[in-house]
Amino acid sequence: MTEGKRAIIQQLLQEYDIQDAQDIQDALKDLLGGTIKEMMESEMDQHLGYEKSERTESEDADRNYRNGYKSKRVNSSYGSMDIDVPQDRHSSFEPKVVKKRQKDISDIDQKIISMYAKGMTTKQISETIDDIYGFEASEGFISDVTDKILPQIEEWQERPLSAVYPIVFIDAIHFSVRDDGVIRKLAAYVVLGINSDGRKEVLSLVIGENESSKYWLSVLNSLKNRGVQDILILCSDGLSGIKEAIQTAFPKTEQQRCIVHMVRNTLKYVANKDMKAFAKDLKTIYTASDEKTALSQLDRVTDKWDGQYPYAMKRWHENWDAISPIFKFSKDVRTAFYTTNAIESLNSTLRRLNRQRSVFPSSQALLKALYLATFEATKKWTSPIRNWGKVRGELSIMYPDRMPD
Structure with missing residues (x-):
């Protein structure tokens, strides 16, 4: 383990009252949300051309600028969480770390498809996701996810031999x-x-x-x-x-x-x-x-x-x-x-x-x-x-x- 990693762990122990494995999960979940927010702030800086603490010298009334935050609930490997997505006046900001309309950041699609491949029903998959990740995935949602492979099946069935x-x-x-x-x-x-x-x-x-x-x-x-x-x-x-x-x-x-x-x-x-x-x-x-x-x-x-x-x-x-x-x-x-x-x-x-x-x-x-x-x-x-x-x-x-x- 590097000295840098040891320092991070010590800071984690100091910042959070960690008593058991669940406390670690909660701490990582909190850090994940904060990290995502900081990454999106950096993306917004690049989008606008200046940092949050700076003021633009432009007097253009139509210039773009920050316009607060919008709360968004996403599903992660640590369960459901709320993140604050920075907004801009022109609504032209397209974050990459968590894209617009993206509700899941845990590669859950591949996990669902893997469980489906092992023969689990949509109900069983829904219950498993709820048990492990702490958020509800309806049977309809799971069916929609697995439907994504239908074009792959069609392409596979028609591939040259x-x-x-x-x-x-x-x-x-x-x-x-x-x-x-x-x-x-x-x-x-x-x-x-x-x-x-x-x-x-x-x-x-x-x-x-x-x-x-x-x-x-x-x-x-x-x-x-x-x-x-x-x-x-x-x-x-x-x-x-x-x-x-x-x-x-x-x-x-x-x-x-x-x-x-x-x-x-x-x-x-x-x-x-x-x-x-x-x-x-x-x-x-x-x-x-x-x-x-x-x-x-x-x-x-x-x-x-x-x-x-x-x-x-x-x-x-x-x-x-x-x-x-x-x-x-x-x-x-x-x-x-x-x-x-x-x-x-x-x-x-x-x-x-x-x-x-x-x-x-x-x-x-x-x-x-x-x-x-x-x-x-x-x-x-x-x-x-x-x-x-x-x-x-x-x-x-x-x-x-x-x-x-």
């Missing part, structure tokens, strides 16, 4: 949203790409209701309109209409069904006592060395369990064309795209919003929360996905002339 994404994932998370007094379930679809450097990139967040080929075609066309020309592999669950949409928008793209979802959906039709054995048998299919062996294992597993669970293996046969692309690749490379694990960390962050907010007041409120939570989660995405060098090499061989240099 890369021409080629070797791998793209689409996954869905469902939320309850209030619409005209009725609570409905809406799906938030996360579209995530692996770019040519092997890094994860959220391409879009779409809140949808009715899945169909028309719906998915609009989603994929929006990617094309933002610059995407080619996708090598698109991995998803069994989204209704996605296959037809891929064939129309990106006819050269191979659809890969998420194997994890396939296994989960299959085991829904299996009794608890047989799940472990059934899952072990399913693993022999998707870990097979090639497609011929995988088909053989598919027949074996079907024959073994069809008597007890006749519906369980139906989807494996119906969707084999979207399951089989993985067998062209080595086992190490398959794990890069036969599951949606690449976005599981993001999905877990977004699912926390469900635990913190049982119902969103509107689809716009949901979109704001999703965007902010996604922005926070993706800050950690600083490295390529695992084994990217090997994945890139095999993709370049399997899809010649389509991988960017």
Whole structure:
């Protein structure tokens, strides 16, 4: 600690009867108000061209001069406080330290947005601000603050994308949203790409209701309109209409069904006592060395369990064309795209919003929360996905002339 700081502390102790931490807060609050006033006085001096103690020699009747003070209440890190803002005759003074119409000097907007990103409701944020900072921030005020990010979301949703994404994932998370007094379930679809450097990139967040080929075609066309020309592999669950949409928008793209979802959906039709054995048998299919062996294992597993669970293996046969692309690749490379694990960390962050907010007041409120939570989660995405060098090499061989240099 410097001698200057020690001197300031000694003066603080002498000036204020400090007994506890609250007294320190009150003292700093008082000093903050005084400091702001002195800074605005200096700004007024520069604005008028002479100091408060000086008199101008000008005899001009229209000259500008000080015209007292106006009290203004602002919110600070130490709670609400009144400051005296110097006024001038012409009302042309524009203070910079606390601007006109500025009611907060504690960067509260960013704090509100940070709390919103963590899934807190406007009511919870309002109560937290009141507890910590000692001033009331209405739910309407907080909603207005978070609305400031809507232009950012729109800009983000329309930003240009890369021409080629070797791998793209689409996954869905469902939320309850209030619409005209009725609570409905809406799906938030996360579209995530692996770019040519092997890094994860959220391409879009779409809140949808009715899945169909028309719906998915609009989603994929929006990617094309933002610059995407080619996708090598698109991995998803069994989204209704996605296959037809891929064939129309990106006819050269191979659809890969998420194997994890396939296994989960299959085991829904299996009794608890047989799940472990059934899952072990399913693993022999998707870990097979090639497609011929995988088909053989598919027949074996079907024959073994069809008597007890006749519906369980139906989807494996119906969707084999979207399951089989993985067998062209080595086992190490398959794990890069036969599951949606690449976005599981993001999905877990977004699912926390469900635990913190049982119902969103509107689809716009949901979109704001999703965007902010996604922005926070993706800050950690600083490295390529695992084994990217090997994945890139095999993709370049399997899809010649389509991988960017």
